Amino acid sequence: MPQGGELPPAKRVKLAPAPRRAMLLAPPGAKRPPLAPSAGETQRRSLPIFQARGPLLSQLRSLESAILIGETGSGKTTQIPQYLYEAGIGRQGIIAVTQPRRVAAISLATRVSDEKKTELGKLVGYTVRFEDFTSEETRIKFLTDGMLLREAIGDPLLRKYSVVLLDEAHERTIHTDVLFGVVKAALKKRKDLGKFPLKVVIMSATMDVDQFSQYFNGAPVLYLEGRQHPIQIFYTKQPQSDYLQAALVSVFQIHQEAPSSQDILVFLTGQEEIEAMTKTCRDIAKHLPDGCPQMVVMPLYASLPYSQQLRVFQAAPKGYRKVILSTNIAETSITIAGIKYVVDTGMVKAKKFSPESGLEVLAVQRVSKAQAWQRTGRAGREDSGICYRLYTEDEFQKFDKMTIPEIQRCNLASVMLQLLALRIPNVLTFDFMSKPSPDAIQAAIEQLDLLGAVDRKEDQVTLTPLGRKMAAFPLEPKFSKTILMSPKFHCTEEILTIVSLLSVDSILYNPPSRRDEVQSVRKKFISSEGDHLTLLNVYRAFKNVSGNKEWCKENFVNNRNMTLVSDVRAQLRDICLKLSLPIESSRSDTRNIRRCLAHSLFMNTAELQPDGTYATVDSHQLVAIHPSSVLFHCKPACVTYNELLHTNKCYMRDLCVVDADWLCDAAPDYFRRKLRAAKN
């Protein structure tokens, strides 16, 4: 057993945060209507929210916007759209319910259509990328927030919809944040134009509601009771200098004391850390004293193959305890039943914007209070639970209240392009709930200007015809530009494939334990011209065997992601056809492909320095070739890259070897400016 570290409870806190200004919607002892309900009805009526149905509906009927706060398990997401529909509210149009994740939109639609005893896609449907299960009859529609945003480009007033429910608003995804502004504008405009009114309901689990309410012109806040089980929280007495060691101690302390049927979920920061900890736990578990239960240790992170992710849902054999070591994927995206204990290291790996370098940095950092509560809540889903926080209560008090919204942490080029396509009068002064910094907005406009997507005249930014075409693609602007450039180089077929490959998670799987095998098998795909062409080779080989699963396994290719690549490619190809783009293949001519890439990635180039390092042309930033690149051991004179990733070093990812001459052809003004800046 590991020595050191300490975990005797310093303090116990009951998880029962009280709302500050409550308009309670669950009057104690409220009477149910005396009707004989069916089995499904009985289940619906047993939800806590049912008690509040009457007062809730009378509020929602009269309000144009509302903030609805409900803890998990309140049933708000499945019931409110049905209540509205059943009460005849919003019958002039469709009731939309947005979700940050596809799987959630699909499973919620399935559940609600079951409850309504209708076929999925009729009264109740869903729309996510690649899948549209809706029809003329659909009145309740679940969709991803990104999907509603894309629909808004075609119709900024969202005229199809009578009600928009923005769910999981506390997650503050970039799409939800843009939608806040879009629905707010649509609400006002529809009122001004005398169209049928839009109703907006923001649904959130957070306690920090003032910001939502203020933004929506003082919309009332309605509180729903949830069905969260009580969770005991233990803080450490002393700050822990080594959270990994502390996590290890906690896991084995729980393991020795608790019945083996009670599972443990540990929050860690990344793949490498989780794999190492998995190994350590398994090693220790082999040498446990007699009488101690056995242990099954399972890693969980997004890049783990799907089949291995599924293991966390299987119950451990009798007498074994399940210990899941996870990234923040288990915070929201994956819900595991039967978790009794949560061990929260209080750390997360996340992107943040570094003002001094102006770069995005991926770094291990403290979670926010809201995030810590979210993790804690994972212990109390079926029964009461226990959460070990591997930090002191004083430390917790110093955590940020909320996680900084995504919109303030990332590159805004896509968002700005979308706002322009939405015909927002002035994108520079768009009414964001949480405004990004003016610098971030300027940088995004700058990037769009370089790509030729916008015109700038004084303080007015407008979309060019090219920019409007770019907005039609569900891609980062630089990738849309690459596709739109490709007819000039007669390689649209190849560029479509490459862009699809880049916009999906890695199609190559690298099990650390079989590194040598991976390297030898992968040799046959490697192109000395870089990662883009290597990926193209893998895709061509995959298509040659018609996506054979055995082939994928033998070649460490992720079959699921590869299928997704085909879907993306088909979608992009459709858009090209709609834009009447000629689609040609360059066949074996890879030079044209690289020239095309140089013409759209010219602002992402780096040159080999005399000392063997690389420096970017744009800002002379010292950069290195990422170890995942096929060029890792090579030293080409000049490369373009898709992105910079700042971890321990500043790495270029996805590289392509190019000629310096091509770059000057691609953007003569840009390079003249850079040259002049270098002289000064």
Added chain:
DNA sequence: GAGCACTGC
């Protein structure tokens, strides 16, 4: 010389 949190269109 040595590494990649999580979503989504």
